[in-house]
Amino acid sequence: MDQYSPATIESKWQDRWEQNSCFVAKTGSDKPKYYVLEMFPYPSGRIHMGHVRNYTLGDVVARYRRAKGFNVLHPMGWDAFGLPAENAAMERGVHPGKWTIENIASMQSQLRSMGLSYDWDRELATCTPDYYQHEQSMFLKFLEKGLAYRKESWVNWDPVENTVLANEQVVDGRGWRSGELVERRLLSQWFLKITDYAEDLLSAIDRLDRWPDRVRLMQHNWIGKSEGARVKFNLTSGSVGEMSAIEVFTTRPDTLYGASFLAIAANHPLAMSIAEGNEAATEFLAECAQLGTSEAAVETAEKRGFKTGLEVQHPLDPTCKLPVYIANFVLMEYGTGAIFGCPAHDQRDLDFANAYDLPVLPVVLPDDASADTFTVTDTAYTGPGRLFNSGPWDGMSVEDGKRAAIAALESASAGTGKTTYRLRDWGVSRQRYWGCPIPIIHCDSCGLVPVPEADLPVTLPEDVDFDAPGNPLSNHPTWKHTSCPTCGGAAIREQDTFDTFFESSWYFLRFADPKHPQGFSAEAAAYWMPVDQYIGGVEHAVLHLLYSRFFTRALRDVGYLDLDEPFAGLMTQGMVCHQTFRDADGKWLFPTEVERDGENWRHAENGNAVEAGRIEKMSKSKRNVVDPEIIISNYGADTARLFMLSDSPPERDMEWTEAGVEGASRFLKKLYRMASDPNLAPIGSNVPTDGPGLDLVRAANKAIINMSADIEAFRFNKAVAQLYTLANAISDLRDESESAAAARRFGIETLTKLLSPMAPHIAEEMWERLGHTQMLASLPWPEADTSLVTEDQVEIGVQVNGKLRDTLALPRDADEDTAREAALALPGVIRYLEGATPKKVIVVKNRIINVVI
RNA sequence: GCGAGCGUGGCGGAACUGGUAGACGCACUGGACUUAAAAUCCAGAGAUCGAAAGAUCGUGGGGGUUCGAUUCCCCCCGCUCGCACCA
Numbered sequence: 001m002d003q004y005s006p007a008t009i010e011s012k013w014q015d016r017w018e019q020n021s022c023f024v025a026k027t028g029s030d031k032p033k034y035y036v037l038e039m040f041p042y043p044s045g046r047i048h049m050g051h052v053r054n055y056t057l058g059d060v061v062a063r064y065r066r067a068k069g070f071n072v073l074h075p076m077g078w079d080a081f082g083l084p085a086e087n088a089a090m091e092r093g094v095h096p097g098k099w100t101i102e103n104i105a106s107m108q109s110q111l112r113s114m115g116l117s118y119d120w121d122r123e124l125a126t127c128t129p130d131y132y133q134h135e136q137s138m139f140l141k142f143l144e145k146g147l148a149y150r151k152e153s154w155v156n157w158d159p160v161e162n163t164v165l166a167n168e169q170v171v172d173g174r175g176w177r178s179g180e181l182v183e184r185r186l187l188s189q190w191f192l193k194i195t196d197y198a199e200d201l202l203s204a205i206d207r208l209d210r211w212p213d214r215v216r217l218m219q220h221n222w223i224g225k226s227e228g229a230r231v232k233f234n235l236t237s238g239s240v241g242e243m244s245a246i247e248v249f250t251t252r253p254d255t256l257y258g259a260s261f262l263a264i265a266a267n268h269p270l271a272m273s274i275a276e277g278n279e280a281a282t283e284f285l286a287e288c289a290q291l292g293t294s295e296a297a298v299e300t301a302e303k304r305g306f307k308t309g310l311e312v313q314h315p316l317d318p319t320c321k322l323p324v325y326i327a328n329f330v331l332m333e334y335g336t337g338a339i340f341g342c343p344a345h346d347q348r349d350l351d352f353a354n355a356y357d358l359p360v361l362p363v364v365l366p367d368d369a370s371a372d373t374f375t376v377t378d379t380a381y382t383g384p385g386r387l388f389n390s391g392p393w394d395g396m397s398v399e400d401g402k403r404a405a406i407a408a409l410e411s412a413s414a415g416t417g418k419t420t421y422r423l424r425d426w427g428v429s430r431q432r433y434w435g436c437p438i439p440i441i442h443c444d445s446c447g448l449v450p451v452p453e454a455d456l457p458v459t460l461p462e463d464v465d466f467d468a469p470g471n472p473l474s475n476h477p478t479w480k481h482t483s484c485p486t487c488g489g490a491a492i493r494e495q496d497t498f499d500t501f502f503e504s505s506w507y508f509l510r511f512a513d514p515k516h517p518q519g520f521s522a523e524a525a526a527y528w529m530p531v532d533q534y535i536g537g538v539e540h541a542v543l544h545l546l547y548s549r550f551f552t553r554a555l556r557d558v559g560y561l562d563l564d565e566p567f568a569g570l571m572t573q574g575m576v577c578h579q580t581f582r583d584a585d586g587k588w589l590f591p592t593e594v595e596r597d598g599e600n601w602r603h604a605e606n607g608n609a610v611e612a613g614r615i616e617k618m619s620k621s622k623r624n625v626v627d628p629e630i631i632i633s634n635y636g637a638d639t640a641r642l643f644m645l646s647d648s649p650p651e652r653d654m655e656w657t658e659a660g661v662e663g664a665s666r667f668l669k670k671l672y673r674m675a676s677d678p679n680l681a682p683i684g685s686n687v688p689t690d691g692p693g694l695d696l697v698r699a700a701n702k703a704i705i706n707m708s709a710d711i712e713a714f715r716f717n718k719a720v721a722q723l724y725t726l727a728n729a730i731s732d733l734r735d736e737s738e739s740a741a742a743a744r745r746f747g748i749e750t751l752t753k754l755l756s757p758m759a760p761h762i763a764e765e766m767w768e769r770l771g772h773t774q775m776l777a778s779l780p781w782p783e784a785d786t787s788l789v790t791e792d793q794v795e796i797g798v799q800v801n802g803k804l805r806d807t808l809a810l811p812r813d814a815d816e817d818t819a820r821e822a823a824l825a826l827p828g829v830i831r832y833l834e835g836a837t838p839k840k841v842i843v844v845k846n847r848i849i850n851v852v853i
Numbered sequence: 854g855c856g857a858g859c860g861u862g863g864c865g866g867a868a869c870u871g872g873u874a875g876a877c878g879c880a881c882u883g884g885a886c887u888u889a890a891a892a893u894c895c896a897g898a899g900a901u902c903g904a905a906a907g908a909u910c911g912u913g914g915g916g917g918u919u920c921g922a923u924u925c926c927c928c929c930c931g932c933u934c935g936c937a938c939c940a
Contacts, residue, residue, distance in 0.1 A: 214935080217857065221936055228940080250940060263940095303938080329938040339940045347854090348938060422939060541935080646878070647865055653933095655865070659879055667878090670893090717866070721877035728877090731894090797873030802921045804873055842920050848872045852920050 004672040006636020009765040014115055016764075022777045023062075023117040025073040027513070027524050034070035035528045036062045037508055039536030039544070040077045043103040043125075044084060047110045049576040049618055049656060050537070052628045056641045057573055057650050057716070058535045059116045063757035064711045066117070067781035073528050075511040076111065076118040078104050080127035081500045083161055083177070085434045089466045096434040097462070100127055110629060114637045115761050117777075122514045126503035131510065132436040133457030134519030135502055140439060140450050141558040147193045148428075150448060155427055157185040162470070163431045164189060166499060167424050168222075168543050176543075190438060190496070191425040194550045198223055198421040200564075201549055210569035212651065218541040224422025229253040229406050230336065231415035233262055233312035236321055241273040246312060246324065249335030249420055253409065254401030255342040257390040258363035259320075260353060262312055263305060263327035265337040271326045274308055281306055281326065288328045303352040304328045315414035317391070327352060335420050344376040354378075363389045364398060426547065428499045433464055433472040435497030443484035443491040452485050458493070471495055504544050505551035508534075508566055525561050530568040538572035545570070571714055574653040578624040580613035588623040591658075592630075615655050626656055638759035639665040645758055646720035667724065668762055671755065674730060674748050675766035681741035683771040689788075692735035693743025697788060699729035700750040704784035707754050720758065726751050745770075753782050798823045799850040800832045808849070816843045823849040 017023065038058040041051055055076075062074035078100075085096035092099075104125060111118075124131055142148040156165040160178035164187065169176045194201075202223045205216045228251035235244055246262055264271050266288035275281040284306040305325035314320035322340070329348055330339055343353035344362040353360055362376050366385045387393045387401045396404060409415030429438065437458040439451035451458055461479040464472040473479060473495040484491040506520075508531055513524035536544075545567070552566045581589040581601060594601045594610045601610040618625045631640045643664035648654035687697055703726040710719035730747040733740055749770060756763035756776045767776045790812065796819070798806045806828030810819055820841045823829060829851055840852040 214857065218935060221856075224939065226939070248940080252940080331939070334939045346940070348940080420939080649866080657879075660865080663879055718877080721867075724877050795873080799873080799921070807873065840920065844872055848921080850872080850920050
């Protein structure tokens with residue numbers, strides 16, 4: 001018998017699948033459609049284990065759905081714009097385009113070696129004009145519709161990447177890729193009006209019932225809806241500059257009678273005008289500007305304020321005037337950049353009031369407190385209760401008070417009910433070369449002029465210099481010079497490029513018809529969309545996944561298609577982790593550099609002791625990485641895939657271990673031997689319905705049912721366990737009869753089919769060795785004979801007072817009396833009864849019997 | 854601080870709507886085969902006590918509901934993630 005040789009059979013079957021176009025998707029079919037998509041990779045040059053996990057998960061789904069009779073679309077492409085290409089250009093002098101194309105080629109061949117069932121005919125790379133010209137034209141349509149605009153604003157500047165970042169790309173005050181503290185810069189930038197969709201994006205989250213709750217919650221929080229009111233407070237001294245009133249936003253208009261001050265942000269326009277010619281105020285503003293926004297800075301910062309000397313009139317209480325402060329804890333970016341302080345019912349306001357000796361008047365009385373004695377000193381009361389000290393609203397609940405307050409404000413023309421969101425518009429300008437040029441021309445006489453549709457695409461110049469500092473497009477000697485499409489005069493091109501999240505916001509639509517001259521065809525999109533199952537990392541919860549939801553709606557509203565949600569089902573996979581190793585000097589070591597030494601580890605070459613550290617996410621910096629290519633060449637893609645799936649549930653982090661890989665490899669070798677067994681019954685033998693093989697036939701049918709359920713629920717680790725269980729059932733059948741041989745054939749054939757979504761190459765090879773000529777890739781999923789899976793005998797646990805004392809074999813669905821009598825006759829039960837009659841016997845059919853004494 | 858999730862053998866993890874805790878695998882132990890090793894096959898295995906039969910304990914800790922709790926409720930501890938001066 002020849003040996004299992006992954007290298008040989010894997011390329012053999014990859015070629016056959018390719019020759020037979022097994023995975024080419026056809027738009028339109030009698031079969032139901034199924035679109036499965038994995039987040040496309042950035043072409044860094046080499047695949048890593050995270051990719052292997054992501055694409056294996058997707059491939060199992062794709063292959064399973066295909067076998068279940070779906071018309072499956074399973075494409076792959078390249079998110080090919082981005083900064084690493086420019087860094088490579090600077091470091092190695094290679095052009096970003098060339099670098100990217102070469103990386104795509106090598107990663108593509110790595111992916112092919114994994115045996116993934118992609119329709120490669122639909123492959124796309126976002127850095128080609130053929131792709132990005134369409135987003136230029138989308139942008140122009142957004143512009144026409146008012147969904148894109150340009151404004152000067154304070155933006156996040158990443159000093160390492162030398163570009164602006166969107167709010168979503170700043171984590172803890174640092175750039176999401178560079179990790180460097182971002183700076184604030186005032187720049188003129190392009191924005192997309194994602195805020196127009198805040199309410200829709202938020203409320204539609206409820207309908208994304210096949211998304212993980214975690215991601216839904218993150219998007220919910222990110223959009224950050226607050227319902228409340230805007231309230232206008234008139235300045236008693238007339239006006240300062242052009243301002244005669246301060247508008248605040250509050251979620252607690254019901255506490256308006258407890259107001260004791262107003263506070264405005266340091267960069268509020270009023271604060272700016274006050275500071276003009278006021279040294280103390282200027283100094284305070286400068287101090288505020290220095291304050292970091294990092295977690296630590298915020299936590300330790302005291303509440304500080306600057307008393308402006310201005311006063312405002314309370315809008316509902318003519319006798320009440322409130323002082324105005326500039327305060328360091330008020331943010332210009334949220335609400336109106338101004339608040340009214342009600343210290344009794346807001347902790348920050350209370351801290352501030354205590355620091356500046358402002359009155360603290362409670363206006364909400366907890367249900368269990370008395371109006372005569374209730375006071376607030378150090379801890380604000382934010383819970384429910386009845387309003388008091390609040391004039392006409394006394395006795396109302398907080399909720400009724402909010403409504404009454406808004407009504408009162410509206411009738412006094414002093415405010416309105418208002419909903420505020422945390423979500424900001426998406427800034428899409430990037431000061432980089434390797435991105436999609438923004439199709440705008442700046443003309444001195446005509447202003448901002450869109451590049452006419454006929455002149456698209458605006459392509460990137462090839463000959464660029466990466467050695468000079470700044471944006472290479474700005475530095476290019478001729479590219480930016482053009483003529484104005486309106487007046488014909490000399491004009492300058494926009495030199496910023498789009499955020500690379502622009503490309504990934506619609507690639508899933510392009511896959512529906514990747515050569516379509518309009519970017520994507522509405523019909524093909526109508527057929528394939530939404531993506532039925534999307535799979536990727538959770539790190540995109542509020543980046544790519546939110547942008548894509550917005551983008552799809554925006555495209556709908558400019559007339560491209562009729563669709564709201566791009567991804568009907570989402571699954572976020574966990575990270576691939578590995579043990580870390582360091583030598584005596586604390587230097588990180590690659591797993592390939594160490595070897596086991598009994599309980600300990602030592603250096604493979606010099607034999608020095610090695611310290612094994614924590615199990616962490618695979619990362620280049622800690623060197624705890626395993627190269628998929630090496631695993632594939634040593635064990636084969638099937639082994640890598642099987643181990644990826646077997647160890648942990650997909651959404652959880654998993655640990656990559658050599659021992660686990662060995663185990664998966666051993667299992668596949670065993671299956672290969674089973675399929676090569678010369679003593680199997682001939683092909684087409686009748687499956688026995690009795691005799692010694694019956695247990696195996698049952699086990700195989702059960703495996704079909706369980707495995708299907710497990711795959712559909714993404715419990716791939718359990719699905720793999722079903723394979724092991726079935727393989728054990730085959731080994732356990734020792735009988736040499738003809739009918740046992742037939743059962744064995746049925747078992748191994750079933751096992752082979754069940755294995756095929758996970759380890760497709762070896763499954764094909766086994767199928768062929770079993771004597772079949774048709775490819776598994778084109779065969780349907782096996783159907784279980786459900787009459788065979790219910791056994792007529794069931795083993796039931798018998799408890800005495802809730803503790804298991806014995807077990808009992810009973811006919812299935814045996815009636816209660818039979819069960820009770822049989823249980824009471826058990827020696828294990830009699831021993832405890834000691835002749836007494838039990839108080840009660842609980843019989844749960846086919847499950848358990850509990851004798852209570 | 855707010856929100857979410859998690860905590861089960863030496864390890865990864867199973868356990869349907871409350872019903873025989875530890876499926877399946879890894880590591881481990883013993884045996885067979887072999888001159889030997891590897892590979893393979895067979896068997897064993899939660900902990901403690903016991904020769905065994907068996908007993909007791911056991912799903913982070915403490916309480917509760919129940920005939921019966923990993924599962925439901927309350928309190929506490931620990932870890933992970935997300936958000937954060939959001940008015």
